[in-house]
Amino acid sequence: MRMSRLFGKTQREVPAEADTVSHQLLIRAGMIHQEATGVYSYLPLAWRVLRKIESIIRDEMNKAGGQELSMPVLQPLELWQETGRDQAFGKGLFVLTDRRDRKLALGPTHEEIITQLVGHNVQSYRDLPLLLYQIQTKFRDEPRPRAGLIRVREFTMKDLYSFDADEAGLDRSYQLMIEAYQNIYARCELPALLVEADSGAIGGKDSHEFMVIAESGEDEIIGCDKCHYAANVEKAQSTKSKVGGGDPLPPEEVSTPGLGTIEEVASFLKVPASQTLKAVFYMADGELVFVSIRGDIEVNEVKLKNLLRCVELRLASEEEVIKAGIAAGAASPIGIKGIKIIADDSITTGTNFVAGANKPDTHLRNVNYPRDFKADIMADIANAHAGDSCPSCGAKLSSTHGIEVGHIFKLGTFLSEKLNAPYIDAKGEARPIIMGCYGIGLGRLLAAAIEQNHDDKGIIWPVPIAPYQVYLCPLYRENSKVAEVAEKVYAELEAKEFEVLFDDREESPGVKFNDADLLGIPLRVTISPRTLEKNSVEIKQRAEKEAQLVPLAEVKTRLRELL
RNA sequence: CGGGGUGUAGCGCAGUCGGGUAGCGCGCAGCGUUUGGGACGCUGAGGUCGGAGGUUCAAGUCCUCUCACCCCGACCA
CATH class of the missing domain: 3.30.930.10 (Bira Bifunctional Protein; Domain 2)
Known part of the structure; x- marks a missing residue:
C-alpha cells in the first residue's frame, strides 16, 4: 500500500x-x-x-x-x-x-x-x-x-x-x-490473566475472565502474591481477620450526640472501626433491605445483588430510610422489624461490637451476634482488598487493574x-x-x-496483528536512484507476500520517521543516498533503538528472520 | 440518572467577564528554497461561532430553552 x-x-x-x-x-x-x-x-x-x-x-x-x-x-x-x-x-x-x-x-x-x-x-x-x-x-x-x-x-x-x-x-x-x-x-x-469472575444476571456455575493488566483497565483484579488465586473484585473473596473483643458483655447504651459516620463514632468511643458494625440500606427492586457489616469493610454490591437475586440494586436515600421509621446514623439490626436483614459474615469475626441503638444520637456497646439479633441471610457480601488474606493460601492479596478481553x-x-x-x-x-x-x-x-505495546512515539504492534509488516521509507525521492530502488524493493517485497506500507510521500525524513513510529509497523526499511552508497538499506525494528545496515541482496532474508 | 466540564475552520485553541468588521498555531492548496527525527519564506482557500427562540440600532459575547460530546459516580454477561 x-x-x-x-x-x-x-x-x-x-x-x-x-x-x-x-x-x-x-x-x-x-x-x-x-x-x-x-x-x-x-x-x-x-x-x-x-x-x-x-x-x-x-x-x-x-x-x-x-x-x-x-x-x-x-x-x-x-x-x-x-x-x-x-x-x-x-x-x-x-x-x-x-x-x-x-x-x-x-x-x-x-x-x-x-x-x-x-x-x-x-x-x-x-x-x-x-x-x-x-x-x-x-x-x-x-x-x-x-x-x-x-x-x-x-x-x-x-x-x-x-x-x-x-x-x-x-x-x-x-x-x-x-x-x-x-x-x-x-x-x-x-499476556492475559485468567481470573474468577462474577457471572452476573445470567447466573450459572463458573465464570472466568481473561484480563490484560493495564493502568487504564476498568476492572479491579484481586490476586494472591503466592498462589494462583486471582479474581475480579466483584467476585473476589478474602479471609476476614479476627478482631477479638473478649468475652461477651451485656449491651450498654452510650450517648453519641451528632455522630453519624463510623469514623466519628469509632474515634469518639476510642475503638477501631473494625470493632463496630455498620448499617447500610439498599433498595432492591423497590424493597428496603438492611445490611449489617463490620465497620472497616465495604459492601460488595455485586455479591449482594446476586444474593438477593434482584434486577435493580442501589443505596437507599436518607428519606427512604427515615420513611421506614429508622434512625438514620444510629440504625441497628437490634430490635428492627419488618425489614429484611442481610449480614456479612464479618460480624462473626469478633465480639462486643459497637452498633447503632435505633435511637437518635445513641449507640450500643457490646453487641454480639447471634445473641442480640438474627439475620435473615448471612453470607459473604464483602469487598476484598489488597492486604487481605488469600482465601486459598492465606498469603497477602494485592490489587491491579485490567481490561477484560474475554469472558466465559x-x-x-x-x-x-x-x-x-x-x-x-x-x-x-x-x-x-x-x-x-x-x-x-x-x-x-x-x-x-x-495499551500494552506503545511508547511515547506511538504504537508498537506485535507482528501477528500489525496492519503491515514493513514500513518502506525512502528518503530524498527526488534522487532518482533512491526512487528507482525503492520502487523495485517495494515490488519485490510485495511479490514475496510481505505486507508493505510504502511511504512514497514527498515528506521530510523527520515526518516520515515520526509517522512510522506512530503507526507502529514492526520493521522499517530506510533507503537513502547514504545507504545506497554501500549498496544497502537500513532496517530498524520498531521496538529497538538501533538500526542495521543490510545489503540490498539480503533484504528479504533479513526481514524474514525478523518477522 | 446524579455531579463536573466543553462546544468558535479538518485538528488544537484564543476571543465571551465588559455587545461594535471572527483570530492564532498545526494541517490543507500553489510557488520557491530546504530536508537522516515533526524545515523555512511568500501567496491562498477554508467558519450556519452546536441548534432554536428572545433582548438590542447591533449578539460568538447577554437571557431562555434545547442538542451533542468528555470526565467522575451510579450502571454495565
Missing part, C-alpha cells in the same frame, strides 16, 4: 476527546473515527488489524472444533421477554419498532437466538456435544461508553456457545475454550429450559441441553494491544 493513497491521516496533536493512551494513538494514527458516543468507524489500518485478530480467533475456534455460523442482529423482543433477560438488560437493550409495530431488539448477545436455533436442530444426545460460534456486531446501550474502543455501544464480538449432554461434557467444552483462548492471546502476543461462562440449563431446547438421552428421556458461552470483544482486544 502506498502511503500517498492510504485513507486516513496521521495527526500531530492529541485529540481533546481522548485521555486513554490507546484512544489517543488510534485517533492520531488515523485508525478510527468517532461517529457518536461509543460508536466508531474503523479506517483501513484499524480494519486490517481487526481482520488479523479475527482470523487468529477463527483459526483457534475451528481448531477447537467450533463451527462458524451467522445469526441476525435484529431479534424479536418477544424472544428476550421469554427468558426475562429484557429486564436484566434493561435500558442496555436497544429496542426499535418496525412498520408493523413489532418490537425488535438489536442483539446485545445471541444466547436466545442460538438456543432456539439449536432447539430446532438438535433432538438426540448423538448430536452433542456441539460448539457453534459467530463473529458478529453487538449492540449495547452502555450507560457510559468510554476510553475509545474499550467500552463502546456497537462492537464486534466472537461468541461461541457450547451444548453438552451432561456436566462432564460442559467441563470438557469449558476447558477446551480456556485452552483456545490462551492460544489466541499468545498468538496476539498479549458455564450457563447450565437456564436458557434451554426457558426456550425449550431439550435432547433425548440414551434412555429415551428428554433433558435440557447444558450450555456454556464464550465471548471475546475484538475491538477491545485491539485497544488492549495498544
Whole structure:
C-alpha cells in the first residue's frame, strides 16, 4: 500500500476527546473515527488489524472444533421477554419498532437466538456435544461508553456457545475454550490473566475472565502474591481477620450526640472501626433491605445483588430510610422489624461490637451476634482488598487493574429450559441441553494491544496483528536512484507476500520517521543516498533503538528472520 | 440518572467577564528554497461561532430553552 493513497491521516496533536493512551494513538494514527458516543468507524489500518485478530480467533475456534455460523442482529423482543433477560438488560437493550409495530431488539448477545436455533436442530444426545460460534456486531446501550474502543455501544464480538449432554461434557467444552483462548492471546502476543469472575444476571456455575493488566483497565483484579488465586473484585473473596473483643458483655447504651459516620463514632468511643458494625440500606427492586457489616469493610454490591437475586440494586436515600421509621446514623439490626436483614459474615469475626441503638444520637456497646439479633441471610457480601488474606493460601492479596478481553461462562440449563431446547438421552428421556458461552470483544482486544505495546512515539504492534509488516521509507525521492530502488524493493517485497506500507510521500525524513513510529509497523526499511552508497538499506525494528545496515541482496532474508 | 466540564475552520485553541468588521498555531492548496527525527519564506482557500427562540440600532459575547460530546459516580454477561 502506498502511503500517498492510504485513507486516513496521521495527526500531530492529541485529540481533546481522548485521555486513554490507546484512544489517543488510534485517533492520531488515523485508525478510527468517532461517529457518536461509543460508536466508531474503523479506517483501513484499524480494519486490517481487526481482520488479523479475527482470523487468529477463527483459526483457534475451528481448531477447537467450533463451527462458524451467522445469526441476525435484529431479534424479536418477544424472544428476550421469554427468558426475562429484557429486564436484566434493561435500558442496555436497544429496542426499535418496525412498520408493523413489532418490537425488535438489536442483539446485545445471541444466547436466545442460538438456543432456539439449536432447539430446532438438535433432538438426540448423538448430536452433542456441539460448539457453534459467530463473529458478529453487538449492540449495547452502555450507560457510559468510554476510553475509545474499550467500552463502546456497537462492537464486534466472537461468541461461541457450547451444548453438552451432561456436566462432564460442559467441563470438557469449558476447558477446551480456556485452552483456545490462551492460544489466541499468545498468538496476539498479549499476556492475559485468567481470573474468577462474577457471572452476573445470567447466573450459572463458573465464570472466568481473561484480563490484560493495564493502568487504564476498568476492572479491579484481586490476586494472591503466592498462589494462583486471582479474581475480579466483584467476585473476589478474602479471609476476614479476627478482631477479638473478649468475652461477651451485656449491651450498654452510650450517648453519641451528632455522630453519624463510623469514623466519628469509632474515634469518639476510642475503638477501631473494625470493632463496630455498620448499617447500610439498599433498595432492591423497590424493597428496603438492611445490611449489617463490620465497620472497616465495604459492601460488595455485586455479591449482594446476586444474593438477593434482584434486577435493580442501589443505596437507599436518607428519606427512604427515615420513611421506614429508622434512625438514620444510629440504625441497628437490634430490635428492627419488618425489614429484611442481610449480614456479612464479618460480624462473626469478633465480639462486643459497637452498633447503632435505633435511637437518635445513641449507640450500643457490646453487641454480639447471634445473641442480640438474627439475620435473615448471612453470607459473604464483602469487598476484598489488597492486604487481605488469600482465601486459598492465606498469603497477602494485592490489587491491579485490567481490561477484560474475554469472558466465559458455564450457563447450565437456564436458557434451554426457558426456550425449550431439550435432547433425548440414551434412555429415551428428554433433558435440557447444558450450555456454556464464550465471548471475546475484538475491538477491545485491539485497544488492549495498544495499551500494552506503545511508547511515547506511538504504537508498537506485535507482528501477528500489525496492519503491515514493513514500513518502506525512502528518503530524498527526488534522487532518482533512491526512487528507482525503492520502487523495485517495494515490488519485490510485495511479490514475496510481505505486507508493505510504502511511504512514497514527498515528506521530510523527520515526518516520515515520526509517522512510522506512530503507526507502529514492526520493521522499517530506510533507503537513502547514504545507504545506497554501500549498496544497502537500513532496517530498524520498531521496538529497538538501533538500526542495521543490510545489503540490498539480503533484504528479504533479513526481514524474514525478523518477522 | 446524579455531579463536573466543553462546544468558535479538518485538528488544537484564543476571543465571551465588559455587545461594535471572527483570530492564532498545526494541517490543507500553489510557488520557491530546504530536508537522516515533526524545515523555512511568500501567496491562498477554508467558519450556519452546536441548534432554536428572545433582548438590542447591533449578539460568538447577554437571557431562555434545547442538542451533542468528555470526565467522575451510579450502571454495565
